[in-house]
Amino acid sequence: MTRRSQSPSPGRPPGFIYHKNRRGILRRGQSLIFHCDDVPLPKLAEKYGTPLYVYSASMIRERYVTFDDAFREIPHTICYSVKANSNLSILRLLARHGCGFDVVSGGELERVLAADRKAARRVVFSGVGKTREEMNAALKAGILLFNVESESELWVLAECAARLRTQAPLALRVNPDVAAETHPYISTGLHKHKFGVPIRNARALYAQASGAKSLRVAGVSVHIGSQITDVAPFGEALARVAELVRDLRADGHTIEYIDAGGGLGIAYEKPDPNGFSKDVTDYARALAEPLRGLGVHLLLEPGRSIVGPAGALITSVVYRKANDGKRFLVVDAAMNDMIRPALYSAYHEIVPVLLGENDGKPELVDVVGPVCESGDFFARDRELPPVEEAALLAILDAGAYGMALASNYNTRPRPTEVMVSGKSVKVIRRRERVSDLMRPEV
Ligand code: LLP
Numbered sequence: 001m002t003r004r005s006q007s008p009s010p011g012r013p014p015g016f017i018y019h020k021n022r023r024g025i026l027r028r029g030q031s032l033i034f035h036c037d038d039v040p041l042p043k044l045a046e047k048y049g050t051p052l053y054v055y056s057a058s059m060i061r062e063r064y065v066t067f068d069d070a071f072r073e074i075p076h077t078i079c080y081s082v083k084a085n086s087n088l089s090i091l092r093l094l095a096r097h098g099c100g101f102d103v104v105s106g107g108e109l110e111r112v113l114a115a116d117r118k119a120a121r122r123v124v125f126s127g128v129g130k131t132r133e134e135m136n137a138a139l140k141a142g143i144l145l146f147n148v149e150s151e152s153e154l155w156v157l158a159e160c161a162a163r164l165r166t167q168a169p170l171a172l173r174v175n176p177d178v179a180a181e182t183h184p185y186i187s188t189g190l191h192k193h194k195f196g197v198p199i200r201n202a203r204a205l206y207a208q209a210s211g212a213k214s215l216r217v218a219g220v221s222v223h224i225g226s227q228i229t230d231v232a233p234f235g236e237a238l239a240r241v242a243e244l245v246r247d248l249r250a251d252g253h254t255i256e257y258i259d260a261g262g263g264l265g266i267a268y269e270k271p272d273p274n275g276f277s278k279d280v281t282d283y284a285r286a287l288a289e290p291l292r293g294l295g296v297h298l299l300l301e302p303g304r305s306i307v308g309p310a311g312a313l314i315t316s317v318v319y320r321k322a323n324d325g326k327r328f329l330v331v332d333a334a335m336n337d338m339i340r341p342a343l344y345s346a347y348h349e350i351v352p353v354l355l356g357e358n359d360g361k362p363e364l365v366d367v368v369g370p371v372c373e374s375g376d377f378f379a380r381d382r383e384l385p386p387v388e389e390a391a392l393l394a395i396l397d398a399g400a401y402g403m404a405l406a407s408n409y410n411t412r413p414r415p416t417e418v419m420v421s422g423k424s425v426k427v428i429r430r431r432e433r434v435s436d437l438m439r440p441e442v
Pocket of ligand 1: 081344
C-alpha cells in the first residue's frame with residue numbers, strides 16, 4: 001500500500017485523508033498526517049483547541065450534488081433535514097445550491113430563515129407536536145408543506161390558517177407499518193410508534209381536511225426511520241403510499257407531492273468501496289419504481305447521508321490509564337459533545353491524527369471521556385495503534401447528530417466548529433465559555 005495518501009479505512013471518501021508529511025513537522029518515525037481537505041488537522045487543533053468539530057465543505061457539497069443527481073429523472077426537491085446539523089453556515093452552503101429544508105421546530109425554521117429567507121418556499125415542517133406559535137410562524141413565512149401527524153393537529157392548523165386568512169398546504173404523514181432494520185430509538189414506521197396516522201385511516205382524514213377552507217391538501221408524506229441501509233423497506237413504504245395517492249385522487253383530491261422522508265443510512269463500520277454514489281443510486285431506484293406513472297413531485301428529507309461523513313470530532317488524549325490490565329484512553333471530548341455511542345451504542349471509526357511507520361503493535365483500548373458516567377465512551381475494546389498522552393484522535397462520521405445533540409452536561413462548553421474548504425478554514429461556531437452557559441441563570 002502506498003503511504004503517500006491513505007484513507008483511514010478502504011472505501012472512505014477523500015474529505016478526510018492521510019497525507020504524507022511534507023515539511024518535516026513530525027517527529028522521527030511519524031509519517032502520515034490526517035487532513036480535512038488540504039488542511040492538516042494538527043494545525044487546526046493547535047489554533048482552535050480540542051475538542052473540535054471539523055467539517056469539509058467540499059464533501060457536503062459533493063454529497064448534496066450526488067444525491068440530487070441520483071434523482072435527476074424524477075421531478076424532486078431535496079429538503080435537507082436540519083436536525084442532523086443545524087449550523088447556519090451549513091444551511092447557507094446548502095441553500096446556495098438550491099436545497100430545501102425539513103424542519104421540526106420553530107427554532108429550526110428560524111435558523112433556515114436566518115440562513116436564507118427565500119428558502120422558506122422550499123421548507124417542509126414535520127413533527128408530532130407542532131404548537132400554534134410554530135404553525136403561525138411557518139404560515140407567515142409561506143412554507144411549502146406541513147406534514148401533519150394527527151387529527152388534532154389538522155384542526156389546530158386549520159384554525160391558525162383561518163385566523164391568518166390564508167390556506168395551509170398539507171400532507172398527512174402516514175404510518176405505512178413497514179419494518180426497517182435500525183436502532184429501536186430511530187425506527188418510526190410501525191404502528192406502535194408515535195409518528196403519523198395509520199395508513200388505513202388516511203382516506204377518511206383527507207376527506208375531512210378537504211372540507212376545511214383554510215386547508216389545502218397537497219401531498220402524502222412518510223418517514224420510516226433513520227440509519228436504514230437496506231433500501232427495500234423504502235420501496236415498500238412508497239408502494240403503499242403510491243396506492244394511497246391513487247385512492248385519494250379517485251376521491252377527488254389533488255396530490256402534487258409525495259414526501260419520502262429521510263433515513264438513508266451511511267456505512268459507519270465498513271465503508272463500501274463503491275461509496276455513496278452507489279448507495280444513493282440504489283435508493284433512488286427503490287423509490288422511483290413505485291412512483292412510475294404517478295406524476296408527482298418527490299420531496300426528500302436526507303440528513304445524515306448528506307453531512308454525516310463530512311464531519312469529524314478531533315480530541316486529545318488527556319491520560320492513558322490501565323485498570324487490572326484493561327487499557328483506557330481518557331480524551332478531552334465526552335458524551336456531551338457526541339452522544340451517539342452512549343445513546344445508541346453507535347460505532348464510530350477512530351483514527352490517530354498522526355500515524356507512524358513504526359508505531360508498534362495495535363492495542364485494545366476503551367476510548368472514554370471525562371464525564372462522570374460509565375456510558376461516557378466513544379469506543380470499547382477498540383484496536384488502535386498505540387498513542388501517547390497529548391496525541392490527537394479523530395472520531396469520524398461525526399457530521400450528523402454530533403454537535404446537533406451536544407449538551408452542556410457537567411458544565412462543559414460545547415466545542416468550536418470549523419468548516420474547511422480546500423485550503424481555507426472558517427470558524428462557524430466559536431467555543432462556548434462557561435459564562436455563556438451561566439448567562440440565562442438568575
Ligand atoms: N425526516 C424526518 C421526519 C425525520 O424524523 C428524520 C430523522 C429525518 C427526515 C432525517 O433522517 P436521516 O436522513 O438523517 O436519517 N439522533 C439519531 C437520528 C435521529 C433521526 C430522527 N429523525 C442518530 O444519531 O442516529
